[in-house]
Amino acid sequence: MTLQSHAGALPAGLIDVFADAPLTGNPLAVVEDADALTEAQMRRIAGEFNQAETTFVMRSDRADRKLRSFTAAGAEVGGAGHNALGAWLWLAEEGRLGSLDTPRTFHQEIAGEVLPIVLEKIDGRIFGRMRQSRLNLFSPLDEPAALASALQLQAEDILVEPRPRVAGTGAAHLLVRVRDRTIVDRAKPSAEALLDVLASVGGEGCYIYAFDPASPDQAYARFFNPTVGLWEDAATGTAAGPLAAYLAREGLMGETIEIEQGTKMGRPSILRLRLVPDPELSGAGVVVMRGGLFI
Missing domain, CATH: 3.10.310.10 (Diaminopimelate Epimerase; Chain A, domain 1)
Known part of the structure; x- marks a missing residue:
């Protein structure tokens, strides 16, 4: 069950990534609808959450979503790791992506690249499979x-x-x-x-x-x-x-x-x-x- 949105607030929360139970795996802070935030605000918000990384989800004209991620120290990080997988799992768990009873492919814009991610529901849980760039x-x-x-x-x-x-x-x-x-x-x-x-x-x-x-x-x-x-x-x-x-x-x-x-x-x-x-x-x-x- 998702919580009712607060007027004027950006949907946000925490998700433990690569985890089978709460308080395991790698925690990630996620902020949705972040298009109007400045880069300086993103850095300060990441410091406020004080997690290894905070991912901001935005609109994209090249993909289904654009992601930007920052550490608590304010450094921006690229690559498709727990920062990206966690954001998509969050969106799926929050019902933002529709039905996942069959595997569905989405595309994410990260640091200038567009990379695919496949999401599907298996035994009641949502799993993501995310392709990275060439070695x-x-x-x-x-x-x-x-x-x-x-x-x-x-x-x-x-x-x-x-x-x-x-x-x-x-x-x-x-x-x-x-x-x-x-x-x-x-x-x-x-x-x-x-x-x-x-x-x-x-x-x-x-x-x-x-x-x-x-x-x-x-x-x-x-x-x-x-x-x-x-x-x-x-x-x-x-x-x-x-x-x-x-x-x-x-x-x-x-x-x-x-x-x-x-x-x-x-x-x-x-x-x-x-x-x-x-x-x-x-x-x-x-x-x-x-x-x-x-x-």
Whole structure:
């Protein structure tokens, strides 16, 4: 059941993305009908919500909706990750998109790109499948010593198959494979040192991951992004997508992979990806707050 709209207010709320239950997954603030807001207002509203990201939904003459997303620190982020998937799941849960008893494809304008997303209802829940852009690879990191130091790990903790490198399918992040999940959890990045490493390789954030030895189609990850004031993120689709594409390019995964993220933060999230051939990110969400935003 949706709440009655408040006169003069913008519909807004919170949705936990990549979640099966409230207070898990990665929370996202969503603001609808945001066309009249200035960029400065969007940045301040994102700071008011103080979530990892706040997504503003607007009209588009190129797609079904236009999305803009900002971190709590006011940095605008692109790419089709939890910021976009969560916005569409919100719209669907609020009844803005009509019936989803059969799969329906919508198109979203994000940072100048138009990308498809498929929404459907399965066993009473709404799921989204969202295509990302083609993989863009940067030069690999040849010397891991500075990176290991920035993460407060040992150089031998970082594996070279595949080599650490920046990759993107909408946003460019440094992908770093370590020996096992205990090493992932042991990482305690120094923001200043990690910023220096990311600047040297042209990366926005750092995605540390390890494979499950018993299940090669599963990985465990954490994400740090000091460049936009986001210390750690519970579920990062813009990092999971390029990771899947990069692993497939190196022959280290099949068509699908599941990535567990956010567990160290107490916000367990599961990101599911398949290659078709570009990464397709899928998941569901749980609305935890509905209301109106008065400006």
